[in-house]
Amino acid sequence: MDHGASRTSGTTAGTGGLATAPAGLRERKKERTREALIDAALELFWRKGYDATTIDEIVAAVDVSRRTFFRYFAGKEEVALARSNEVERSLVGALAERPSAEPPVVALRQATRAIMAALEGDPKRGSSEAYVRTRRLIEANPTLMAATLRHAMETERLMAAEIARRQGVDPHTDLRPALTVSCFNAVVRVAMDEWTERGAMHTSELAAAIDEAWRAMAGLIESGWLGSGWASDED
């Protein structure tokens, strides 16, 4: 299953940002400035904390003006989450590449596995270690956590649209695509919390935590926690 995974990363994720000749010099320069700003920002955040780092310090490290920073990012939040948001958004692409014969939840799980495998193998930023450190940063900052959740919500919409497309249903009248994605992410989030509590050491442990959460999910259905006839009114 790993083979398909690394192939996936190349076409959909672009987590490496391998500078595959992005047209003219101007574009390349912009890309470099953007990457430099993210690198400098993350380095400072990790070293002296998110709140303690000012934008002036970030731009000083890259030697661009404060004004320029705001032309690339809306604020500190955005530069801090740029990488992890990229990873998250790549899930939509990975989902689209799953064979349409797979049931929605299976496709979601496989897409997640593919992205995490790609993360693992990528030697550049977006790699496993960078992801773990960024995760800790988010976990420690209410503002970043809030922004992360909001971005996840937006990504959910895209994923729900994709599920609706591959299942051939109308997402405006059928709630199932939205429910599937929303609950799927709920499970992943629980697994992530568990992973964080255990120290968030490596992404391989995150994969294990997600699997464990899904097993517990099965147990939940069988253990009667849902109640009988829970879909209709039971009062």
Next chain:
Amino acid sequence: MDHGASRTSGTTAGTGGLATAPAGLRERKKERTREALIDAALELFWRKGYDATTIDEIVAAVDVSRRTFFRYFAGKEEVALARSNEVERSLVGALAERPSAEPPVVALRQATRAIMAALEGDPKRGSSEAYVRTRRLIEANPTLMAATLRHAMETERLMAAEIARRQGVDPHTDLRPALTVSCFNAVVRVAMDEWTERGAMHTSELAAAIDEAWRAMAGLIESGWLGSGWASDED
């Protein structure tokens, strides 16, 4: 089922803030200032928008100093979400009052119904209309939406702890409480999105939307979207 609901609101929610003799004059004065600030803020937000409203305008309307405002609230976000956060937190109390014979999901649904019924009947703030208007405000502002999601996440922890208690399991080793609550809220959130898209007219429609989401949830399980053997590895 409504009878239990209104009783619930009195003991756990306190959504009315009926000024039940909060001790000394000093305390009462503080409470009044706090309420006045929230009222003034919401009024301004509704009239001229969240971003366009400055804290100076809020404090001018209540005639307190800017410095005092920040002794009550951490910022604009907090004053905007004070009421809806109160409603959300009351869910934890309502959940604790459900009979422990009820399966977790049933208890969660009934607690939600109780809170919504209490919202309906309450003639003061926290009433149905105020809730709807606040919801629209949140929906229109990315910052508020982010803060709301974060608060929901924290409330989830409390609810999971309560579920774990009533089921007699250890929340640190058993993921089921966290999964139950997380997925439950995921369903409610989907229903809320649907409700908002349809105009978010009245809380009674929200209750209907939640019921509809649960019906779709049942259809989801039966329609094979989960796949077979989805709890274990299927690759």
Next chain:
DNA sequence: TAGGCTAATGGCACTGAGTGACAGATGGCA
């Protein structure tokens, strides 16, 4: 009822985020 204690308030000054406007620099292209 006086007077001291404690806590809330107000005013001031300062840092930092974020934005609009305009001038200068630089890559793209004929």
Next chain:
DNA sequence: TGCCATCTGTCACTCAGTGCCATTAGCCTA
């Protein structure tokens, strides 16, 4: 080479948020 479009820097401004200290006002005891 020189024009055009776009990116960048500088300046000035508003507003959020915080620390510090003096003042006011509720509370409690003698």
